[in-house]
Amino acid sequence: MSTQRSPQAAPERKLRADAVRNRAGILEVAQRHFLAHGIGTSLEAIAKEAGVGAGTLYRHFPTREALLAALLQRRTEEVVASRDRIGQVGDPGEALREWMRAMEDYLSSYTGLPGPLAAAAQERDPDNPLTLPCEQLITATQEYLHAAQQAGVAHAWVRPRDLFLTAVSIAWVRGAGAADDDSIAALRRLDESGYRPA
Amino acid sequence: MSTQRSPQAAPERKLRADAVRNRAGILEVAQRHFLAHGIGTSLEAIAKEAGVGAGTLYRHFPTREALLAALLQRRTEEVVASRDRIGQVGDPGEALREWMRAMEDYLSSYTGLPGPLAAAAQERDPDNPLTLPCEQLITATQEYLHAAQQAGVAHAWVRPRDLFLTAVSIAWVRGAGAADDDSIAALRRLDESGYRPA
DNA sequence: CGACGATACGGAGGTAGCCTCCATATTGTC
């Protein structure tokens, strides 16, 4: 308990020094490449720029999703933590709206991110490294939605998962073809007016 | 005027007999492959199964989008023609709802179709062969939307393009990760309740 | 009918990216 260790199912033994170094380097380069070229960017290029072989990259992150999940971890914690800030907002309707925007921005972190996340949200495969962030977001959504429903500013038939998918699909439109701002604003308004009773 | 010719800008000279045969064969095989494996399927595999070389395929359809557009042409005409059927529906609100479903199904014809279409809808590049079908769909949407707005069953601030993007994004969710029917139904309900005043 | 120019064909070949495998190198420990 003295050393910070994952409580349940921690298969992580301590890494060798070079492994730690390489892992960090890969993440740093990957972050830049995903930002610049979307999640479809070449993994080999990342390995090369990070100064490691392809094998090393794939040992640390067996799939593109694993790399993505590692990168997303910080962001996920930040966003979920923004609950505290948003929580200060008195009006539950306003809070829900802000939360939706926060999710939308998170989901737009990298071009192409909505695809794998939507898939993960639905398959619920515990082996998919993206399942965890999805569940966290949906859980957070539940809190805001519930409060909004209590206050009568959200329809009772709306489920947290539905709002999550809504945010994902807006983020997808943002990424696919670079929709103009007007269209995105219209989509947001449509969705908001969708879950909110008149 | 006796022979059926494209009225404006027809760069199509008459094809040689073998070219016509090959083109048809490619389309027939491509249809099956796109249906079975989505729009990302291997073009080389299509060429092989159609019994032509890669060069022939690329000569007829220089890009994946061109092939897609050729395949979509029939479907597009069918869907736009379904205006006639839907037009019979008296209630403009009901007609708009039906039209949205028809678009959604059209956009779900092949897995992955929403991506290129969303891109085409926004870039408005006349060289993109998918631009035409997009415009046709948006134009048709405009008719239904306008009628609905006149009847007071759609908000005045909704634009045809917004509804098109809505349909595209639902189709995308359908395709990405095979969302369960409940989620899709919820998204539809959300959207409908979004454009419709209480 | 035959031959000649125009049209179309096909598949080899260069490029790029994925992922695996294992001989070699590095690390940590005793």
Add this chain to the structure above:
DNA sequence: GACAATATGGAGGCTACCTCCGTATCGTCG
């Protein structure tokens, strides 16, 4: 300092894209 455990890297096998050009097929005209 030496040995076992751990980690490395890049060659290599694979799939797919797309282009290029020598060759085959077509249609027409004499």
